[in-house]
Amino acid sequence: MNGYELRELSDVALVDAYREGNADAFGVLFERYKDKMWAVALRTTRDQELAADAVQEGFIAAFRRIDSFRGDAQFSTWLHRIIVNSSLDRLRRLKPTQEWPEYDIADKRDEHAQTDVRLDVREALDKLPEGQRVCLVLLEMEGLSVAEVAQQLGIAEGTVKSRCARGRTALAALLRVT
Known part of the structure; x- marks a missing residue:
């Protein structure tokens, strides 16, 4: 089968x-x-x-564990979970003295006006426990559903909801939003 024919196949057929x-x-x-x-x-x-x-680590893991893909979920969902886990593993390996990387959440149409907001939100996100921060990022910034976040992180949907609720409450307090 040539490259063109392969590109026409579904994910499951490629696996x-x-x-x-x-x-x-x-x-x-x-x-x-x-x-x-x-x-x-x-x-x-x-x-x-x-x-x-x-990403490199995640694709290598997917390559090595391709036999664990059962087809119960879409391949993209399976791969997404591997990449998220790989990303979280990378974050856990950071030395405690290292500075967390910053989120780029600015609206490019009004970048100057949002600089303070971006800095405040980044600082507030950095103060959240990892579980709350990751759930909020996946739900609010990645646009995943609660079910998808739960599946990606291997936790219950209720846990995602409670972490997001606690995270939003903490963010509101940290940002003094009323």
């Missing part, structure tokens, strides 16, 4: 083709998802170098 010995099939999956997974890692780690390492 099957790879399992059957077509090494190029995983390359098609990589090309299909590398940009999206880069965005996920960058939003999770808030640092380009950490994100690059997390």
Whole structure:
């Protein structure tokens, strides 16, 4: 099967083709998802170098564990979870004295006016416990649903909701929003 034919296959068919010995099939999956997974890692780690390492590590893990993909969920969901976990692992390896990377949440149309807000929000997010921060980032910045966040993090939907609620309450207090 040539590269063009492979690109026409579904994710599940590509996984099957790879399992059957077509090494190029995983390359098609990589090309299909590398940009999206880069965005996920960058939003999770808030640092380009950490994100690059997390994506590389995550794709290697997916490559090695492709047999664990059962097809119960979409391949993209399975891969997303691996990349998020890889990103979180990278963050956990940071030395306590290292500064957390910053979120780029500015609206490019009014960047100057939002500089203070961006700094305040970044500072407030940094003060949240990791679980609350990650849930809020995935839900609010990544645009995932509660169910998707729960699946990505391997926690219950109720846990995601409570972490987000506690995180929003803490952010509101830290930002003095009424």
